[in-house]
Amino acid sequence: MSTAAEPKLVSPAAQSGGIARLLRKYALQIAVVLVLLALLAFFIWRSPQTFLSYDIYNSLMSTTPFFALMAIPLTLVIIAKEIDLSFGSIMAWGMAAFDVVFVTTQSVWLGFIACLVAGLFAGLLNGLIVVRLGIPSLVATIGTSFLWRGVVMVVTNGQGMGMTPVRSTLLYPLLVGRIGGVVPAQFVWTIIIAVIVWFFLNRHLFGAHVYLTGDNVDSARLMGVDVERTKTLTFVIVGLVAAFAGFIVSEEVLFFWPTLGDGYLLNTLASVFLGGTSVFGGTGTIFGTFFASFIIALINPGIVAAGWTAYWTQLIYGLIIVVSVSLQALLRRRLA
Amino acid sequence: MEYLLQLKNVSKTFGEVAALRNVNFEVGRNEIVGLLGDNGAGKSTLVKIITGYHQPDAGGEIYWKGERVPRLTVHKARALGIEVVYQERALADQQSLWRNIFMGRELRNSWGVLKVDEMRRATEKLMRTEMHFTSSAVTAESTVATFSGGERQGVAITRALHFQAELIILDEPTMGLSLTETQKCLDFVTGIKAAGKSAIFIDHNILHVYPVVDRLVIVDRGTVAGQYMEQDITLDDLIERLKHLARTGTLENSVPAGK
Numbered sequence: 154m155s156t157a158a159e160p161k162l163v164s165p166a167a168q169s170g171g172i173a174r175l176l177r178k179y180a181l182q183i184a185v186v187l188v189l190l191a192l193l194a195f196f197i198w199r200s201p202q203t204f205l206s207y208d209i210y211n212s213l214m215s216t217t218p219f220f221a222l223m224a225i226p227l228t229l230v231i232i233a234k235e236i237d238l239s240f241g242s243i244m245a246w247g248m249a250a251f252d253v254v255f256v257t258t259q260s261v262w263l264g265f266i267a268c269l270v271a272g273l274f275a276g277l278l279n280g281l282i283v284v285r286l287g288i289p290s291l292v293a294t295i296g297t298s299f300l301w302r303g304v305v306m307v308v309t310n311g312q313g314m315g316m317t318p319v320r321s322t323l324l325y326p327l328l329v330g331r332i333g334g335v336v337p338a339q340f341v342w343t344i345i346i347a348v349i350v351w352f353f354l355n356r357h358l359f360g361a362h363v364y365l366t367g368d369n370v371d372s373a374r375l376m377g378v379d380v381e382r383t384k385t386l387t388f389v390i391v392g393l394v395a396a397f398a399g400f401i402v403s404e405e406v407l408f409f410w411p412t413l414g415d416g417y418l419l420n421t422l423a424s425v426f427l428g429g430t431s432v433f434g435g436t437g438t439i440f441g442t443f444f445a446s447f448i449i450a451l452i453n454p455g456i457v458a459a460g461w462t463a464y465w466t467q468l469i470y471g472l473i474i475v476v477s478v479s480l481q482a483l484l485r486r487r488l489a
Numbered sequence: 490m491e492y493l494l495q496l497k498n499v500s501k502t503f504g505e506v507a508a509l510r511n512v513n514f515e516v517g518r519n520e521i522v523g524l525l526g527d528n529g530a531g532k533s534t535l536v537k538i539i540t541g542y543h544q545p546d547a548g549g550e551i552y553w554k555g556e557r558v559p560r561l562t563v564h565k566a567r568a569l570g571i572e573v574v575y576q577e578r579a580l581a582d583q584q585s586l587w588r589n590i591f592m593g594r595e596l597r598n599s600w601g602v603l604k605v606d607e608m609r610r611a612t613e614k615l616m617r618t619e620m621h622f623t624s625s626a627v628t629a630e631s632t633v634a635t636f637s638g639g640e641r642q643g644v645a646i647t648r649a650l651h652f653q654a655e656l657i658i659l660d661e662p663t664m665g666l667s668l669t670e671t672q673k674c675l676d677f678v679t680g681i682k683a684a685g686k687s688a689i690f691i692d693h694n695i696l697h698v699y700p701v702v703d704r705l706v707i708v709d710r711g712t713v714a715g716q717y718m719e720q721d722i723t724l725d726d727l728i729e730r731l732k733h734l735a736r737t738g739t740l741e742n743s744v745p746a747g748k
Binding site for chain 2: 178356357358361364365371372377378435
């Protein structure tokens with residue numbers, strides 16, 4: 154490539170209709186934000202006493218991170234055209250590691266580190282089973298999901314554990330405190346993790362390879378992309394963040410239930426797919442996942458406040474997954 | 490004479506299937522070699538060994554400019570200056586043009602942070618100087634899924650040429666192209682010769698291969714069945730001999746391999 158001075162390229166398209174093109178490029182992200190705002194407006198209209206008070210937003214900011222945290226790295230896995238269904242069990246497995254290490258050493262910090270390492274290891278195991286043995290990730294992670302849940306049950310003997318000792322350490326205000334007495338710390342952590350993952354996905358070699366691997370694994374391999382390492386790393390990140398999320402949930406409710414993580418599968422997956430990440434791999438955004446997770450979080454209190462039964466929630470989550478995945482398939486067919 | 494690339498005694502087996510058996514193959518400096526052979530003859534395997542995608546079985550040796558390359562990987566092959574335009578173009582459809590151009594060798598700093606603006610600018614320049622994209626609707630951010638077959642081939646060829654290649658391998662480059670696009674592609678091969686570089690040209694269509702190459706190597710059932718200098722054989726004679734090969738499994742009067 155020559156280094157000679159180049160005449161500045163003037164793109165005609167950039168001059169005329171640049172805004173239109175930006176709109177088209179970010180259509181999905183804009184749509185997700187609009188849906189969130191529309192839903193919010195609808196609930197405010199239906200139930201102003203609930204949705205005009207701070208309480209509901211405090212509750213949303215403190216509980217949405219429970220699954221939004223995992224939806225963010227899970228986006229990487231799905232862009233790479235894999236899936237991970239084991240993150241719920243990894244949450245509990247991380248806490249079981251905390252349990253054991255804390256009981257032995259009486260150190261909250263050592264327990265916290267053990268929790269993260271356990272999550273990382275569980276992610277690595279997922280990655281190795283999928284990449285080295287070539288097991289479809291759907292099957293592999295259903296397997297490890299039962300495996301880790303079983304380990305947790307055996308290790309804890311099915312007994313939970315109070316998390317009050319953590320209250321006296323810096324970890325408590327750091328992870329689940331209320332910043333300025335108002336903003337839950339876990340909400341800030343969700344933003345921080347979203348920004349970090351966004352950076353690695355869009356501005357780092359790793360993210361470039363995640364997109365290429367999911368888009369066309371053969372092309373990526375031919376062009377020298379280490380698709381095995383890339384896929385493994387996405388699983389490792391999900392494992393690490395799932396353990397972190399498990400710690401935050403247990404801290405927030407001040408108790409570790411061995412069933413921790415059960416019931417997060419549906420809303421986490423719904424967040425990723427509603428956020429526009431394609432089940433066919435190769436496309437998806439952290440921005441979409443982040444905002445979609447708040448749409449998902451809003452549905453439950455919204456339904457209750459609107460006077461319907463909470464039984465509707467599951468139906469609507471399921472519907473969201475089916476509709477967004479079907480829309481992706483239709484969109485893909487139109488492009489092909 | 491020192492070859493640019495030389496393969497000695499290269500075999501490759503996949504499980505029980507011997508894709509290549511004791512192949513000796515070389516490419517001279519500034520030489521265009523045409524690789525002919527039926528489907529499954531071993532052309533693609535040979536290409537994938539040269540590009541470092543597959544490793545040859547024990548006993549096979551690869552030399553680059555006379556020096557032995559002990560373990561040729563995709564990255565090593567690229568670093569040496571071996572570039573490929575793959576049959577299936579090796580593009581990622583839903584990704585932007587610039588991400589496709591720089592696929593597998595993204596410009597980045599030592600922390601792995603991408604130099605996005607630099608890659609975009611380089612792509613925009615290539616669009617004007619190499620790919621001759623005229624439509625203003627196409628930018629460095631356009632996804633390649635929207636491109637025509639010829640445009641896609643243009644991207645694959647430009648990508649190969651952009652990175653200072655010394656040996657360019659074209660694997661069925663004319664497949665699925667229109668007549669004018671095919672002619673452009675053949676002009677490109679002639680251009681490689683004029684630029685003092687070497688190429689391996691693989692195509693089913695002998696009419697495409699014959700006019701642009703210096704030497705023809707015929708691969709059959711995993712071995713080099715024979716080779717001809719382009720000036721030593723007429724197109725009609727070549728076609729007759731290939732027909733004979735298909736019938737009997739041997740080439741008549743072929744120049745022994747390696748001479």
